[in-house]
Amino acid sequence: MRKLFITGAILFTGLFSFAQKTINFQLNPEIGKPLIINMLVKTDVDGPQSIIMDMAMKMTMTPTQRVDEKITIENVTNSIKTDINAGMMTMSYNSEQEPQDEAGKMLAAQFSKIVGQTITMVLTSKGEALDIILPEGMQETVDKSTFSNITTPLPAESISIGASWKHEAEMSNNPIIAKTESTSTFKEETSDGYVIEVVGKLLDESNNEIGTISGLNTLDKKTFITKKAQVKTIFESEGTKIVSDIDMNVE
Numbered sequence: 094m095r096k097l098f099i100t101g102a103i104l105f106t107g108l109f110s111f112a113q114k115t116i117n118f119q120l121n122p123e124i125g126k127p128l129i130i131n132m133l134v135k136t137d138v139d140g141p142q143s144i145i146m147d148m149a150m151k152m153t154m155t156p157t158q159r160v161d162e163k164i165t166i167e168n169v170t171n172s173i174k175t176d177i178n179a180g181m182m183t184m185s186y187n188s189e190q191e192p193q194d195e196a197g198k199m200l201a202a203q204f205s206k207i208v209g210q211t212i213t214m215v216l217t218s219k220g221e222a223l224d225i226i227l228p229e230g231m232q233e234t235v236d237k238s239t240f241s242n243i244t245t246p247l248p249a250e251s252i253s254i255g256a257s258w259k260h261e262a263e264m265s266n267n268p269i270i271a272k273t274e275s276t277s278t279f280k281e282e283t284s285d286g287y288v289i290e291v292v293g294k295l296l297d298e299s300n301n302e303i304g305t306i307s308g309l310n311t312l313d314k315k316t317f318i319t320k321k322a323q324v325k326t327i328f329e330s331e332g333t334k335i336v337s338d339i340d341m342n343v344e
């Protein structure tokens with residue numbers, strides 16, 4: 094009986110210690126090592142003009158410098174492929190091929206401003222964007238927040254499984270969504286990495302909720318950079334409902 098009690102006490106102590114294990118989430122990229130990002134985006138627009146758009150993007154993200162807590166990352170979009178179905182009209186674009194019709198040329202005129210261009214991000218070790226530097230000609234067409242959110246916002250303090258933290262982000266160049274408010278939760282540790290669940294809401298300029306965001310991100314255990322992510326956003330504007338699913342993998 095005494096032996097069982099001692100064994101149980103040891104087991105309880107071990108479980109308690111494991112439950113109390115905390116992790117300091119902090120970006121620790123390998124400087125100079127490029128990472129290949131493959132991103133699939135499916136967007137369904139349900140309204141007076143219904144549209145289905147599938148887009149595949151390949152990008153190279155390279156951490157180039159770290160000075161104290163400031164990390165500089167360069168991001169280059171290597172290729173874009175998209176198919177758009179707008180009812181009676183369909184359009185396709187592949188940045189690796191010459192457009193064959195007027196619709197393709199129109200899409201090429203838009204996407205050519207992105208493909209091959211370098212966007213520089215300066216982040217803190219907690220994933221907070223300090224500066225986003227866009228090439229000339231992109232400032233009016235690209236929302237900086239799209240790139241500032243390419244890394245998962247990290248908690249300020251060391252946390253254990255089950256802990257949550259909040260984050261807000263301004264959408265500087267988005268005509269519909271002005272701000273996002275989200276709560277991230279450290280769900281579990283797997284052999285693949287640290288799994289973070291994100292849920293939140295999308296707000297307009299008047300601070301009214303117009304949609305939601307939800308997703309799962311898996312962070313690398315060494316660098317804390319996102320290895321894969323699945324994110325869904327749903328919002329409505331002027332009678333049109335827009336659902337977007339993003340699936341991202343990092344090599």
